[in-house]
Amino acid sequence: MTGAQQLTTPKPAAPMPAEDTAIEVRDLRMRYGSTDVLTGVDFTARRGEVIALLGPNGAGKTTTIEILEGFRMRSAGHVAVLGVDPARGDERWRARLGIVLQSWRDHAKWQVRELLDYIGSYYPCHSDDRVRRPWPTDELIELVGLTEHAGKRVGRLSGGQRRRLDVAIGIVGRPELLFLDEPTAGFDPAARRDFHDLVHRLADDETTILLTTHDLDEADKLADRILILGGGRVIANGSPDELSRSMSGEAEVRWSRDGQRFVHGTTDATRFVRELFAQYGTDVDDLEVRRATLEDTYMALVREFEAGRREAAVQSFREVER
Amino acid sequence: MIRRDELTTLVRAGLRQGRIEIRISFTTLSEVLSYTIPMIGFFVVMLFQKGHHVPGTTFSLGANTLSSMLGATIATSGILTLSLKLAEERTDGTLLRAKAVPHGMSGYLIGKIVTVTSGSMTGFVVSLVGGILLLPGLSVGSAYSWLTMLWVVVLAFLASLPIGAIIGSIFSDPTWTGLSILPSMGLIGISGMFFPITHFPVWLQDIAQVFPLYWAGLGMRSALLPDHMAAVEIGGSWRHLATFGVLAVWAALGLTLAPIVMRRMARKESGSNMEHRKAKAIARAR
Numbered sequence: 335m336t337g338a339q340q341l342t343t344p345k346p347a348a349p350m351p352a353e354d355t356a357i358e359v360r361d362l363r364m365r366y367g368s369t370d371v372l373t374g375v376d377f378t379a380r381r382g383e384v385i386a387l388l389g390p391n392g393a394g395k396t397t398t399i400e401i402l403e404g405f406r407m408r409s410a411g412h413v414a415v416l417g418v419d420p421a422r423g424d425e426r427w428r429a430r431l432g433i434v435l436q437s438w439r440d441h442a443k444w445q446v447r448e449l450l451d452y453i454g455s456y457y458p459c460h461s462d463d464r465v466r467r468p469w470p471t472d473e474l475i476e477l478v479g480l481t482e483h484a485g486k487r488v489g490r491l492s493g494g495q496r497r498r499l500d501v502a503i504g505i506v507g508r509p510e511l512l513f514l515d516e517p518t519a520g521f522d523p524a525a526r527r528d529f530h531d532l533v534h535r536l537a538d539d540e541t542t543i544l545l546t547t548h549d550l551d552e553a554d555k556l557a558d559r560i561l562i563l564g565g566g567r568v569i570a571n572g573s574p575d576e577l578s579r580s581m582s583g584e585a586e587v588r589w590s591r592d593g594q595r596f597v598h599g600t601t602d603a604t605r606f607v608r609e610l611f612a613q614y615g616t617d618v619d620d621l622e623v624r625r626a627t628l629e630d631t632y633m634a635l636v637r638e639f640e641a642g643r644r645e646a647a648v649q650s651f652r653e654v655e656r
Numbered sequence: 657m658i659r660r661d662e663l664t665t666l667v668r669a670g671l672r673q674g675r676i677e678i679r680i681s682f683t684t685l686s687e688v689l690s691y692t693i694p695m696i697g698f699f700v701v702m703l704f705q706k707g708h709h710v711p712g713t714t715f716s717l718g719a720n721t722l723s724s725m726l727g728a729t730i731a732t733s734g735i736l737t738l739s740l741k742l743a744e745e746r747t748d749g750t751l752l753r754a755k756a757v758p759h760g761m762s763g764y765l766i767g768k769i770v771t772v773t774s775g776s777m778t779g780f781v782v783s784l785v786g787g788i789l790l791l792p793g794l795s796v797g798s799a800y801s802w803l804t805m806l807w808v809v810v811l812a813f814l815a816s817l818p819i820g821a822i823i824g825s826i827f828s829d830p831t832w833t834g835l836s837i838l839p840s841m842g843l844i845g846i847s848g849m850f851f852p853i854t855h856f857p858v859w860l861q862d863i864a865q866v867f868p869l870y871w872a873g874l875g876m877r878s879a880l881l882p883d884h885m886a887a888v889e890i891g892g893s894w895r896h897l898a899t900f901g902v903l904a905v906w907a908a909l910g911l912t913l914a915p916i917v918m919r920r921m922a923r924k925e926s927g928s929n930m931e932h933r934k935a936k937a938i939a940r941a942r
Contacts, residue, residue, distance in 0.1 A: 396928055405755070405926040425662070429758035435927040440750035443680045452676065455669045456757045459661040503753070515927065 355414070356381045356511050356542035357402060362411035364397050371397050373566035375411070379559075381510075382540045384533065386553035388632070389563035395546040396436070398563065399513055402544070403433055416511055429460035429467070432509030432541075434500050436516050442489030446480055446499060447471055449488060450506055457507040468506045477535075478502045479528060494525045501529070505536065512536065514545035518552060530555055550629050562632070578628035588622040595620075658759075666759040670766025677771040691779055698725050698783060701850075702791060710852060715885055719794050720877065722787040724849035726780055727876035730809055731869045732840050733776040734816030735823065741768060742824025743833040747933050752925050761922055765821075772820075773813055780809070794880050801879045804896075808875030811903040815868040818910025825914075825921035828933055843869045852888040861890060868906045871899045 357379040364372040371394045379385050387395050400406040401413060404420035404427075413420055418427045441449050454468030461467045469477075475484050478498040483491060491499060497520065504512060514533075518526050533556050537543060547553055553560050554574045562570040562577075570577055585603040589596055591614055600606045603623045610618055681687040698721075705718040745751050754760035788794055795801055827833045846860050847853065847870040853861055864870040877885065878894035886894045 400926050400928065403756075405752075406928075425658075425758040428756070431756075433756040435749070435752065436931065437927075438749040438753065440745065440748045440753050442748070443684060444676060448676060452669065452672055453753075453757055455672060456665060456760060456763060459659070459665045460758060507757070 354380055356383070356416060357385075357544065358412070358414040359398075359402075360412040362398070362401065362413060363409045364394070364401065364406075365409045370566055372408075375563070375567050377561055377568055377571060379542055379544060381542050382537065384537045384543045384545070384556055384558050386557035386560045387544060387546045387563060388548075388550065388553050388560055391548075393563040394566055395563055396515060399515055399544065399546060403431065403513055404428070426460065429457060429507055430510045432504040432507060432512040434504035434512070434514045434517060436519070438496075438500055442487065444488050445484070446486055446488060446491070447475060447484040449499075450474060450502060453503050454506045460507070465508050465510075467508050469508055471506075474502050474506060478532065493520050494522060497521065498525070498529070501532065505541075509541065511542045511544070514543065516546055516548070518547070518549070526552075550632055554628070574628070585623055585625045588620070588624070589618050590620040591617045662759060666763040667766060669759075669763040671770060673763065673767030674770025674774070677767065678774050681771070681775060691775065695779055695783055698722070699786060699790070702787070706791065710885070710888060711855065712852075712888060713885065715881070716791060716793045719787070719791045720852075720881065720885070721850055722783065722791060723794070723877040723880040724847075724873040726783060726787075726880070727808065727812065727872035727874070728844055728847070728849055728869060729779055729783065730776055730812040731816045731872040732844070733779065734772060734813055735820040736837060736840065737775060738768060738772045738817055738820030739822075739824035739827075739833045739836060740830065741772070742821065743827060743830040746824075746828065746921075746925065747830060747930065747937060749930055751922070752927065752930055755922060755925055761918075765918070769817060772817065776813075793882070795882050796880060804879035805876065808872060808879060808899070808903075811900065811907060812868060812872040812875070814907035815872075815903045815910060816906075818907070818914035819868075821914045822910065822917045825917045828929075829936070840869070843867055847873055848889075849873055854888055854890055865890075865902075868903055871902045875899045875903075 355378055357377070359375055359377050362372055362375040363370070375394070375398060377385075387398065389395050397406065401408045402415050402420055404415075404423045407421055415423070416427065416430055418424075444452075450471045454471060457467035472481075472484075475481055478501060480491075480495060480498055480502070483495060488496070488499065497517070501514070501517065504514070517533075518529055521529060530552075533543060533545075543556075545556065557574065559571070559573055560577055561568050584599055584601055587598045587600060587603055587606055587610075589610065598606065603625070607621070607623065681691075702718040702722050705721055706716065708717040709715060710717050710720050742751070751761075751764065754764035757763075788796055823836050824833060827836075843864065846856060846864045847867070848856075848864065853864060853870070856864075874889065874895065877889075878896065878899070883894075886892060889895070
C-alpha cells in the first residue's frame with residue numbers, strides 16, 4: 335500500500351531547517367548490561383507538534399523520554415533536543431524544557447502556591463523577547479483548576495489534584511518543549527477531559543509536547559502524530575488517521591448463502607464483495623464487513639509483545655503496515 | 657559560565673527555600689520533637705551531673721558536658737540531618753525536581769544548608785542559654801569566649817556539612833544513611849564529651865583525634881570553660897592551632913570532594929531510578 339509507504343519516509347522529504355525541529359533522534363540505542371532496550375529509534379518532532387509515544391510496558395518509552403530530558407546517557411545514536419545534545423545541555427537549555435514525570439511525592443509539607451512561586455522564581459532570568467518567564471502563579475493555578483486548593487499543603491491533595499500540580503510545575507517556566515510521562519494515569523473522566531483541554535491550549539501556544547501513554551484513545555485525541563515503540567524501535571509513525579488506515583489493512587467478510595455461514599479474510603474487502611455479488615447475486619445474505627481497528631491491531635501487538643515474542647510481533651506489525 | 661543574574665536568582669531561590677523549610681520545621685510537630693527530644697536528653701544528663709565534678713578537679717561535670725555537647729551538636733547534626741534529608745529527598749523526588757529546573761540543584765543545596773544550619777543553631781542557642789541559666793561555672797563574660805565560639809562553630813559546620821552531603825549522596829537508601837548514626841554515637845562516646853579523654857587508652861584517644869567531632873568539642877570547651885580546665889585535656893592545653901588545623905583540613909577535603917560526589921549522584925538521578933528505590937522501600941515496609 336502506498337499510504338503505508340509514506341509513513342516510513344519523513345515528511346516533508348527535504349531536510350527540515352533546524353529552527354523548525356524540536357526533537358531529532360537518529361538511530362538511538364540503549365543497552366543495560368546485555369539487554370538492548372532501544373535498538374535504533376528514529377523520529378523527529380516539529381515545533382508545536384504534539385506527539386504521543388505509545389507502547390506496551392518495557393517497550394522503552396520512559397528510557398527514550400529520559401534520554402531526551404538529559405536524565406539518562408544513551409549508549410549510541412544522534413539526539414538533538416531544541417538543537418542541543420541533551421547529554422551536554424546546560425541550564426539555559428534546561429530552562430526551555432518542562433518535565434512531568436510519572437510520580438512525584440516531593441514537597442509534601444509545602445503549600446501549593448508557595449511551591450509554584452518557588453519553582454517559578456528560578457525562571458525570570460531566562461526570559462527572552464518572545465517568552466516572559468515564569469507563568470504568573472495565580473494564573474497558572476487557575477489554569478490547572480487548583481484555585482480553591484492554593485493554600486493547601488501539597489501532601490493533602492488528592493491524586494488527581496497532585497497530578498495537576500505536577501503539570502503546573504512542569505509548565506511554570508513556559509517551556510518550549512514539554513515532556514509528559516503518563517500524565518493522566520489515575521485520572522477520573524472529568525479530570526482527563528480537563529487535562530486534554532489544557533494540552534490543546536498549550537499546543538495552541540506553540541508548545542511542542544511529547545507525551546507517553548498506554549491509552550490509545552488518549553493518543554488519538556491529543557496527538558498530531560503517534561509513535562509506537564516495540565522491540566526497541568519505532569514500529570509505526572503517523573497521524574492517528576494514517577495509522578488506522580494503514581494498520582487496519584486486513585478486513586473480515588462474513589456472509590451466508592443457502593443457510594450456510596462463510597468467513598473470509600481479505601486486504602481488499604470492496605473488491606471481494608463485488609466479486610461475491612457478481613458470482614452469487616441475491617443468494618448472498620447477512621453480509622458483514624469488519625475492519626480491524628487501530629485498537630485491535632495495537633492490542634494484538636501488545637499481547638504478542640508481552641508474551642515475549644517481540645521479534646515476531648514487530649515482524650507481523652511490519653507486514654500489516656505494508 | 658554562569659551569568660550574574662542567574663547567580664542572584666539561584667541564591668535567592670535557595671534562601672527562599674530555606675526560609676520556607678524553616679517555617680515548616682517549626683510548625684510541624686514531628687520536626688519540633690526531633691529537635692527538642694535530644695535537647696531535653698542533654699539537660700537531663702547535665703542535671704544529673706550537676707553535683708559531680710570533673711575527675712581530678714573541683715569543676716562541675718555538667719558544665720563540662722554541656723560545652724562538649726554544644727560542639728558535638730554542630731558537628732553531628734550537620735552530618736546526620738543533611739545526609740538523611742538528602743537520602744529522603746532523593747527517594748521522594750525533590751532532588752529530581754530540582755534537577756529539572758535551571759540551576760535548581762545549586763539552589764536546592766543552598767536551601768538545604770540554610771535549613772540544616774539554622775536547625776542546628778536553634779538547638780545550639782537554646783542549649784547554650786539553658787546551660788548559662790542552669791549551670792554555674794561557664795565563662796561567657798569575655799569577648800574572647802564568643803570569638804572562639806564563633807570560629808569553632810563556623811569551622812565545625814564547614815567540616816561536617818560536606819561529609820553529610822557525601823554520605824547522603826553515596827547511600828541511595830535512607831536506612832543505610834540512618835545507620836551512620838551508629839559510628840557518630842561511638843565517636844561521641846570516645847571524644848571526651850562526658851568524661852575527660854585523657855582517662856581513655858592512648859589508642860582510643862588517637863582514633864578520636866582523627867575526627868572533627870573531638871575538635872569541635874574541645875574548641876567549645878576552650879571557649880566556655882575557665883582556662884585552668886585545660887589541664888585535663890591532652891597535653892594540658894586547649895590546642896587552638898591544632899583545632900583550627902584539623903577542622904580546616906576536614907573542611908577543605910569535604911568541600912573539594914562533596915561537589916564531585918554530588919554531581920555524580922545528581923547525574924544518575926532519574927525518574928526510573930526513583931521508581932526503583934520507591935519500590936524497594938515499599939517492599940521493605942511490607
